Each structure stands twice: as structure tokens, then as C-alpha cells.
Amino acid sequence: xxxxxxxxxxxxxxxxxxxxxxxxxxxxxxxxxxxxxxxxxxxxxxxxxxxxxxxxxxxxxxxxxxxxxxxxxxxxxxxxxxxxxxxxxxxxxxxxxxxxxxxxxxxxxxxxxxxxxxxxxxxxxxxxxxxxxxxxxxxxxxxxxxxxxxxxxxxxxxxxxxxxxxxxxxxxxxxxxxxxxxxxxxxxxxxxxxxxxxxxxxxxxxxxxxxxxxxxxxxxxxxxxxxxxxxxxxxxxxxxxxxxxxxxxxxxx
Numbered sequence: 001x002x003x004x005x006x007x008x009x010x011x012x013x014x015x016x017x018x019x020x021x022x023x024x025x026x027x028x029x030x031x032x033x034x035x036x037x038x039x040x041x042x043x044x045x046x047x048x049x050x051x052x053x054x055x056x057x058x059x060x061x062x063x064x065x066x067x068x069x070x071x072x073x074x075x076x077x078x079x080x081x082x083x084x085x086x087x088x089x090x091x092x093x094x095x096x097x098x099x100x101x102x103x104x105x106x107x108x109x110x111x112x113x114x115x116x117x118x119x120x121x122x123x124x125x126x127x128x129x130x131x132x133x134x135x136x137x138x139x140x141x142x143x144x145x146x147x148x149x150x151x152x153x154x155x156x157x158x159x160x161x162x163x164x165x166x167x168x169x170x171x172x173x174x175x176x177x178x179x180x181x182x183x184x185x186x187x188x189x190x191x192x193x194x195x196x197x198x199x200x201x202x203x204x205x206x207x208x209x210x211x212x213x214x215x216x217x218x219x220x221x222x223x224x225x226x227x228x229x230x231x232x233x234x235x236x237x238x239x240x241x242x243x244x245x246x247x248x249x250x251x252x253x
Contacts, residue, residue, distance in 0.1 A: 002114060002227055003071035004029075004036065008044045009231045009239065011052035017061040018054040021087070029054035040235065058091075062098045070095065070103075092131065096138050103135050104143040104165055104201070104225070114228070115204055118146035118167040121155030128159040136160065143201050148185040150192035163199035165225065166190065171214065172205030179210070183217050190218045201225065208233065212249040224250075 007018045020026050025035040030053060032045045044050065055061055062068055070091055095103060105128065107119050121128060121144060132142045143163035146152040148170065156164045166186055174182030186202070193200045203225030206214065215221060226246065234242040 003069055004034070005038070005041060005231050006069055006227055007052060008041050008050065009234060011050040012044075012048060013051075013239070015051045016053075017065070018052065019056070019058045019061045020054060021056060021090075023056055026054040026056055040231075058094050059097065062094055065098065068095075068098055068100055071108075092134060095140070096134070099138065100140060102141040102143060102163075104145060105131060106145040106165075115145065115167065116169070118149075118152060119144055119156075121146060121152050121159055125155065125159055128156075128161075132160045136162070141199075143199070145203075146189075148189040150189050153189050153192045153198065154196065157196045157198055161198065163201055163222065164189075164193050165201035165203055167204050168202050168206055168214070169204045172207070172210055175210045175213070179213055183214065186214070187217060190220070194220055199223075205229070208245055208249060211246065215250045 004018065007016045010016050018026075018029055020029075020035075022035075028035045029045070032050075034042045034045055045052075105119065106115055107117065107124075108115055119128065128144060132144070135142050141163065142161045143165050144156040144159060144161045145165045145167060146156055148166050148168075153164050166189055168186065171182045171186055190200055199222045200218070200220060201223040202214065202218075202221055205228075206224055206226050207229035211224065211226075214224075230242055230246065233245070237245065
């Protein structure tokens with residue numbers, strides 16, 4: 001969902017290649033049909049002139065790309081506490097060929113439309129340490145997606161990551177009712193990250209409504225990941241004006 005929605009938006013003005021391991025999904029996209037039920041994606045594929053193609057050949061798609069958005073499942077079973085990391089291993093190999101500036105590890109499974117939890121960096125230390133080590137050996141900056149917990153931040157540090165990305169859904173959902181309470185665990189986790197020498201990213205449900213306060217309370221945030229809100233806002237304001245509006249919230253010009 002995240003990957004296709006971003007691809008659909010960007011392909012209005014840029015050449016975009018979507019990669020999927022399921023040939024049927026690739027075929028649907030190439031025939032301007034959405035493989036998922038979403039009003040805006042379906043409408044854009046049908047009515048807009050998009051520079052969008054799809055393929056199962058990731059290597060050829062990544063070869064000449066200016067940047068790559070990776071959204072791949074880890075098939076997490078919360079009952080068995082087990083990750084089938086087959087797709088992750090495949091993407092790791094491709095990423096090492098492309099050599100991006102940063103890789104963020106997010107524990108999403110096949111059944112998830114979007115992220116809904118961070119890594120347990122203690123229980124998954126061995127796996128995360130191995131993957132982080134492989135990326136760092138190649139000179140790629142790494143980040144681990146975690147819940148706003150100082151304990152999980154400390155666990156991420158033990159895995160060798162360069163940064164953590166705080167999962168901000170609880171902040172966004174609690175913002176309207178009591179933003180002071182909603183931000184508290186994030187400040188604690190952010191302070192822990194700073195004290196440990198980790199870079200700090202944040203993401204999930206951040207928007208024009210709640211971004212400025214988050215940045216004001218945690219000004220040492222290095223980067224925020226915003227996908228869905230930017231796409232929704234861009235449908236009304238256009239991509240350029242939307243980006244400027246977000247930058248104005250954190251006073252970057």
C-alpha cells in the first residue's frame with residue numbers, strides 16, 4: 001500500500017518503476033488496475049497520465065534509479081514470535097547492489113496495510129545485528145524502527161545501528177486530546193537515543209497538524225518519514241506546495 005501510493009503520486013511527473021514478486025500484481029499495474037482496494041490509487045491509475053511501469057525484475061529497476069523506496073514484508077507471526085525473512089534477504093542483496101544512503105528496518109508482515117509496531121530490539125537482537133552489520137560493512141547508514149521506549153532504543157544501540165526511527169502513531173492519535181502527554185514517551189526515548197550517540201528519525205501519521213510541535217519538543221530529530229499525509233495533501237495542493245508547507249513546519253528552506 002505505502003509503496004504503490006507513493007509510486008502513483010510520483011509517477012505523475014517522474015519515471016517510476018514498481019517492483020513486486022507477484023507477477024499477477026505487476027500485470028494489473030501495467031494494465032492500469034490496482035492490486036489493492038483504494039479509491040485514489042484506482043482513480044489515478046484509470047484517469048491520470050502516469051509514467052508508471054511495474055516489473056518483477058528488481059535488479060534492472062534499481063540499476064539506474066536515483067532513489068529506491070523499499071516496502072517489503074517480514075511476515076511476522078505474533079503468536080510464534082517468528083519472522084520469515086526470505087523477502088528481506090532478497091531485498092538486502094539488491095540494496096547492496098544499489099548502495100542507498102540509508103536503510104530503515106521495519107517489522108511489517110504480509111497482512112499489514114501499514115506499520116503498526118516497532119521492533120523488539122532485545123528479542124530480535126541476533127537477526128538485527130546480522131542485518132545491520134551487513135549494511136554497515138557496505139558503508140550504508142542504518143536505522144531501526146522502534147516504539148517510543150528507552151529500553152528498545154538501548155536495545156537498538158546494542159544491535160549496532162546508526163539511528164532509530166520512533167514509531168509516532170500514538171503521538172499522532174493522542175495529539176488532539178493532550179499533546180503534552182502524547183509527546184512524553186517520545187521525549188524520553190529521544191533523550192535516550194541522544195545520550196547513546198544515536199541519530200534520531202521519526203515517522204507514522206505525522207502531518208501538517210502535528211509535525212511542528214513534535215519538532216519543537218524534540219529539535220534534535222534528524223529526519224521524519226511522512227508518506228500518507230503528504231500524498232493526501234498533494235492531491236489538493238500539488239506536490240511542490242505540499243513539500244514547502246511541510247518544510248515551513250520545521251523552518252527549513
